Amino acid sequence: MADGRPGFGAGEYRRRWAALQARMAEAGEDALLLTGPADVFYLTGFLTRFWESPARPWFIVLPATGDPVAVIPEIGTHLMGQCHVGEVRTWPAPDPVDDGIGLLTETLAALVPERGRIGLPMGLETSLRMPLADYRRLTAALAPRAFSDATDTVQRVREIKSELEITAIRETCTLAARAFDAVPAIVAAERTLDAIFRSFQGALLEAGADWVSYTAGGAGPGGYGDVISPALPVPVRRGDVLMLDTGAVKNGYFCDFDRNFSIGPPDDDTRRAQTALYEATEVALNRLRPGMTARDAHRLLTCALSERGATPGGGRLGHGLGITLTEWPSFTDRDTTLLHENMVLTLEPSVEIAPGRILVHEEDIVLRADGPELLTERAPFDLPEIEI
Amino acid sequence: MADGRPGFGAGEYRRRWAALQARMAEAGEDALLLTGPADVFYLTGFLTRFWESPARPWFIVLPATGDPVAVIPEIGTHLMGQCHVGEVRTWPAPDPVDDGIGLLTETLAALVPERGRIGLPMGLETSLRMPLADYRRLTAALAPRAFSDATDTVQRVREIKSELEITAIRETCTLAARAFDAVPAIVAAERTLDAIFRSFQGALLEAGADWVSYTAGGAGPGGYGDVISPALPVPVRRGDVLMLDTGAVKNGYFCDFDRNFSIGPPDDDTRRAQTALYEATEVALNRLRPGMTARDAHRLLTCALSERGATPGGGRLGHGLGITLTEWPSFTDRDTTLLHENMVLTLEPSVEIAPGRILVHEEDIVLRADGPELLTERAPFDLPEIEI
Structure with a gap:
């Protein structure tokens, strides 16, 4: 990247987004919601050891077409700004009342039709890196949109290395x-x-x-x-x-x-x-x-x-x-x-x-x-x- | 511990279990289910960098009375055997068909009455370190037992240091x-x-x-x-x-x-x-x-x-x-x-x-x-x- 940050050029990330979007189309997923350090790094190049702090959730939304949207704590603005991503939306985390769920709901509601489907890795070797109670609030707020298992979408792309x-x-x-x-x-x-x-x-x-x-x-x-x-x-x-x-x-x-x-x-x-x-x-x-x-x-x-x-x-x-x-x-x-x-x-x-x-x-x-x-x-x- | 493993004596762990069990009684939780590295370490002294591998889930169940039960991948048998825990139950993980959910269901069903409640941290600064699809299978298999948010139970104990x-x-x-x-x-x-x-x-x-x-x-x-x-x-x-x-x-x-x-x-x-x-x-x-x-x-x-x-x-x-x-x-x-x-x-x-x-x-x-x-x-x- 411009500032000497190690990592790959924009082409590698565009390839990854396109590969995921092709799988999403097959699986009928209108957006992908990713919360874990490896998936976030894979989509954007965002690399930090700050994941050691369990205090804050981080979200990447990949729409059916177009660039990913980062919905992240304010503390990540500077670093994410140097990564490969479309829009970066932030909130002042940690917030005990609304730790990004309002902003994430808005983001997903705008990208996914009401009868649409949001893919989320739920299977083997995955876990949801956000509070379970917040996930429940999110799914309720986005209904009737459905959440489905996108493990296969992510793993079939990530497992083939460039x-x-x-x-x-x-x-x-x-x-x-x-x-x-x-x-x-x-x-x-x-x-x-x-x-x-x-x-x-x-x-x-x-x-x-x-x-x-x-x-x-x-x-x-x-x-x-x-x-x-x-x-x-x-x-x-x-x-x-x-x-x-x-x-x-x-x-x-x-x-x-x-x-x-x-x-x-x-x-x-x-x-x-x-x-x-x-x-x-x-x-x-x-x-x-x-x-x-x-x-x-x-x-x-x-x-x-x-x-x-x-x-x-x-x-x-x-x-x-x-x-x-x-x-x-x-x-x-x-x-x-x-x-x-x-x-x-x-x-x-x-x-x-x-x-x-x-x-x-x-x-x-x-x-x-x-x-x-x-x-x-x-x-x-x-x-x-x-x-x- | 006996083999020179650093850590605290049994008294410290018994104090932690008792403190959690007192909170559980107040909250009406018949068992606590813990999945994350910090909580597992806190209850048992189980310390390993193997958490870097996302392949396998690990479970600790703390009943309302008595010692915690570890439900863990076979690869952890040797190390958990040197830690502070009651029974250790293992399965050959990773198993794409049943990655410990059968064994965990059995364990919880035996410890929690049918109308009972299982506490799980779901709030701020927590996440569930297991596949979401497996969590759904677990809650379905254990119904009518209820799962409720035990964030407060765990945090009010862990935040006060000995x-x-x-x-x-x-x-x-x-x-x-x-x-x-x-x-x-x-x-x-x-x-x-x-x-x-x-x-x-x-x-x-x-x-x-x-x-x-x-x-x-x-x-x-x-x-x-x-x-x-x-x-x-x-x-x-x-x-x-x-x-x-x-x-x-x-x-x-x-x-x-x-x-x-x-x-x-x-x-x-x-x-x-x-x-x-x-x-x-x-x-x-x-x-x-x-x-x-x-x-x-x-x-x-x-x-x-x-x-x-x-x-x-x-x-x-x-x-x-x-x-x-x-x-x-x-x-x-x-x-x-x-x-x-x-x-x-x-x-x-x-x-x-x-x-x-x-x-x-x-x-x-x-x-x-x-x-x-x-x-x-x-x-x-x-x-x-x-x-x-």
Whole structure:
């Protein structure tokens, strides 16, 4: 943008609006109402960490034709004014009497005919980022206009990434790889898991991350307990497998991949799990294609692991990636979402080495017509060893 | 906790459950259903950055008597098992067919009589972190049980901080102060705003933050444009006022305060605004008392600024603080929330120096019976100057 704000040019946003409007026409939606940080960013380029404050709702309305309208708290006027949007309407939020609902009602009433329909994401992986009581006031005030589920409208557009987006995600993956390179030195300098995680986040920032929205990981003898816990002030010991997982962010785009390290030489069980995971990922890298489903991807990975005598982890074994840490679909045996060219996905096979001891690999890919293209530098075949 | 996980002992959680249950009894709520990260953390100590993934909903049910029940995705079993909660019930999420709604319906049906009422926060500063379509399925399946707004139940308990919580917030403020001390050296080493912000986040981590959920700020000649924008790759210049604002996190508790620096000597307008802001904060520090309202706090600050010839900023001039970056109430002319002893609050007066040029101060306090006690080290009277 004009002031040096990172982001894409107007053409990318016009493409997104048109793609959504085409889906809206098919679904019979006369307007789309969006309330969440990712959807707002996707439509306008509005990027701020201010979403951390739950105080105020933010609304973007995309009409059937024309540019989106932002109905937002006054505090966002300056920043939204530099984004890609038609009209910007504001109110002095937070207002305990009317926190934007009057203004939003007016906006939608003018854009949607009385017998029309307003699409709102209501399905899997969505939530409504506004007070439920205000949503009820809104639907009552706009009746007989109907609200319907626009999850499909939004997800079918957002899940296909443009080359600009793919480049942005690759850039985040690349900077994270440099931070992972620093892990042996970090472990040599620090002894406890929480200190290692602090330094690792510092390394991500030094490598160029704008911020670090997610880190998780663990360390334990021959595997760790889970992949969502924050780091504890416990020492890392010889024999541990150390895992760091990160969702760093640059220009609003996430990476999401992990790396494993053996503190001292790994035991035989860990070696076997490592080999099975590496090879299962290779199978997916070789065989995944557009036209398969998320369930097919799950099957590729679980079969590859089972054939190698490993016990696949119970959770999902990969997912979408982009402007949130995880996006749909989910590589489970229940998700029948079709995989398309230019979806960005993670391959995340996990193995249960023993009860309560798991090993998880993760790579980020973009699915091309002829198969996956890696966005991450491939993890090494052998578990890297760190001597302490 | 037993494994060295930071957090409070069981007594603190039992106190919270009892306080909520007392409010629930008054409000006629037979159970409380909570879905958001802050409420889940408040009731159980469950702390993870995994909330960044929008894929899965998480539910905590607090019955009228007895311990809370966690109804959560399987991936959380290990971590929730180390938290403060009664039963933990899990399902293999994400499940596109039934993402926990069957299990949650069963759980609530067993705890709430058929003519009973389930409280759910629906009001200001709340949102429902689950798909709206699933919420509709849940309410239909549980009828004739009613869902009602439990915003007041939750907020009146959470807004009064225990001494354990106050100590935790003070600790986060203290570490952030050390990071602010590093700003002159950072500015000397870096020249662009985005690089300064990266290094500042690194300094927060080095000072002991577990993670940095929020940074914002700006720089401009004699003031900045807003306080929510991410940092741009633009050079900082002599004559700029540089502001950094942070919500760093330690043990799940936030600080939220900013510091301003003048690059070279400030101009006269900036000096006057600085003095007015410093003195307005002093007025609030001397005169704020329990029994006043949020609106009274707003009036104290705006009058003190106006009396000094400054134009008060239009937004809120302070707010609650704790397990989210901002909590209720809001120091505006519309918020009549009563201020109580042991509320943790920010004083955040702002001055419009000229159109599009503002200066904002912020300190964190705990309101005691005899007035505010600072949790931040007081900002200096004079704007610190950095020579570049």
